[in-house]
Amino acid sequence: MVWWLYDIDITPHGRGEAHKNGPMTDVQCVIAAGAQLGEGTFWDTAGQALWWVDIFANTLHRFDPATGAQQSYATPEAPGCVATRVGGGLVLTMTSGFFFFDPRQRVFEAIVDPESDLSATRFNDGRTDRQGRFWSGSMVIDVAAQPNKIAALYCLHADLSCRRVLEHIGCANGLAWSPDGRTMYHADSHTSLIRAWDFDPSTAEIDNERIFVDLALIKGIADGATVDAEGCYWVTIPFQGRLLRFDPAGVLMRTIELPCDIPTCCEFGGPDLDVLYVTSAVLNRTARELANQPLAGGLFAIDVGVRGLPAAPFAG
DSSP, X not given: OEEEEEBEEEOTTSOEEEOTTSOEEEEEEEEOOOOSSEEEEEEETXXXXXXXEETTXXXXXXXXXXXXXXXXXXXXXXXXXXXXXXXXXXXXXXXXXXXXXXXXXXEEEEEEOTTTTOSSEEEEEEEEOTTSOEEEEEEEOOTTOSSSOOEEEXXXXXXXXXXXXXXXXXXXXXXXXXXXXXXXXXXXXXXXXXXXXXXXXXXXXXXXXXXXXXXXXXXXXXXXXXXXXXXXXXXXXXXXXXXEEEOTTSOEEEEEEOSSSOEEEEEEESTTSOEEEEEEOOTTOOXXXXXXXXXXXXXXXXXXXXXXXXXXXXXX
């Protein structure tokens, strides 16, 4: 199914106004998955397939756009994010930390649980950096937990050492890197802020924290994100059904309205990296709430007119 939608500009008050003469955007639902919480998009350049997860369904998916086929794998815990490995197989995070997964044998192997002392968190958003390190952040799942910002962002190196990079997070999201790998973006979805840091590609050290975008003007929060070949940052805005594109200075360039209200994660894929895949969520919506969005929880493919960057497989 294809939806043709006008691009929307957000005013300072968070309202939308369609461009009467603006371009139309092709938003295609490629899998009507009805995912409870689709997330964790990763384009496998070697295998020409998109990996993604349904967190609440404890499921890992592999979508092949050439055939339209999708393979699904049950996970023993709620998965957060995934990436391929240089030596084959996958690396992913689940509720209790970092794991390897062999899709052929359907075997999971625990690597490390850096939050083994915490029962109120689970792992969530993440991806590889340009050098092939695998990053994942956690989120607080117990709303009664005190203090309520006990989650963190971690970096898994090729030698399988794991380092805590950021602390005092409520819900880790929006992780991405600039094309040259020298700027890291990250968001805490318990706030309206997307932040940026200077990033050292050789050491993975960060410095010079600053606010990249404040979504308070539209009363929004950031979910999953990616960066295109022009250095612009794309981010999903859940509960508003929007996909936003910001330039490297944090200026809003474009807004795409989606046919569901909870888009969750995005990544470029396809042979030419010119398709932007977006996951979404049903998230325990009632039948009445879903009546006007029958494709909620689907996997969408969008021609946004720009290309992405190849995702590095995990070097470990």
